[in-house]
Amino acid sequence: MARSTGPSGLRARLGGFVPGDVVRVAALVSVVVAFLALGGVAAALFLLVLGGVVIPRALGAPTVLDVAYGLALLVAAWAAQLDWYRALPWLDLPVHAACTGLIAVMSVVLVVRRGVVPGPEVAASGGPRLATVVLTTGLGAVVAILWEIGEWAGHTYLDDRIGVGYTDTVVDLAAGLVGSALAGLVLTTRPPAGGRR
Numbered sequence: 001m002a003r004s005t006g007p008s009g010l011r012a013r014l015g016g017f018v019p020g021d022v023v024r025v026a027a028l029v030s031v032v033v034a035f036l037a038l039g040g041v042a043a044a045l046f047l048l049v050l051g052g053v054v055i056p057r058a059l060g061a062p063t064v065l066d067v068a069y070g071l072a073l074l075v076a077a078w079a080a081q082l083d084w085y086r087a088l089p090w091l092d093l094p095v096h097a098a099c100t101g102l103i104a105v106m107s108v109v110l111v112v113r114r115g116v117v118p119g120p121e122v123a124a125s126g127g128p129r130l131a132t133v134v135l136t137t138g139l140g141a142v143v144a145i146l147w148e149i150g151e152w153a154g155h156t157y158l159d160d161r162i163g164v165g166y167t168d169t170v171v172d173l174a175a176g177l178v179g180s181a182l183a184g185l186v187l188t189t190r191p192p193a194g195g196r197r
Contacts, residue, residue, distance in 0.1 A: 019063050020056055023070030027053045030074065034081065041158050042081050049073045052103075059109055069102040085163065092163075096172045097179030100147065104140030104180040105187060108132075111139075133184035140180020144173050 027050040035043035052073050056066035076095045079085055085092050111117050117135060148169050155162040 018057070018066065020053070020061075020066035020070055023067060023074065024050070024053050024057065027070065027074060030077070038081055041154075045077050045080070049077045055106060055110075059106070059113055061106065061109055065102070065105060065109070069106055072099045072102050080162075083161075092168075093171065093175045096144070096147070096175035097182075099179070100140045100144050100176035101136075101179030101183035103143045104136045105183045107139040107143070108136050108187060111135075129188040132188050133181060136184030136187055137177060137180045140176055140183065141173075144176030144180070147176065148172060 027046065031043055031046040031050055034046045053070040055061075056069055061069070072095075076099050079091060079095060085095075108117075151162055151169075151172075152164050155164045
């Protein structure tokens, strides 16, 4: 009897486990650790992260995207809780760029899978590459704006250690746009078509 060698065959042999599930377990553990050691605000942040890292599983996102997206969200949250942004002020920009870009890609996967827009696989075959970059950058811009609103609300109502201010906001938005545009360019060469691979 031949053994299944594809991704679905591997998932079946592992009881449905996929590599991104390790990140999801880490996010769940982070919720518990945050609640016990850091308080309710930190626990709420990690609950938000946990909700976010479930999305790629629900969408059947490609493994590399699933893991990279989940790790980026976890690193961003832990960096905030462990004051890495204060210790390493430069870290904020790559985190905003990476997280916003990856969330933008996940948003593209979502709108493509829901049939809202045609898939970026069209771009890989010589179709509208610019449209893929614009879509990804546009979705990333929305994410970047919501993130900055969230930072402002967090600073105003929950924890005044959250860094806000005109320069911080503008630079964070710029980093998010750059990250999203770069992610869109990557999508034109490696579209997340189909399920996990």
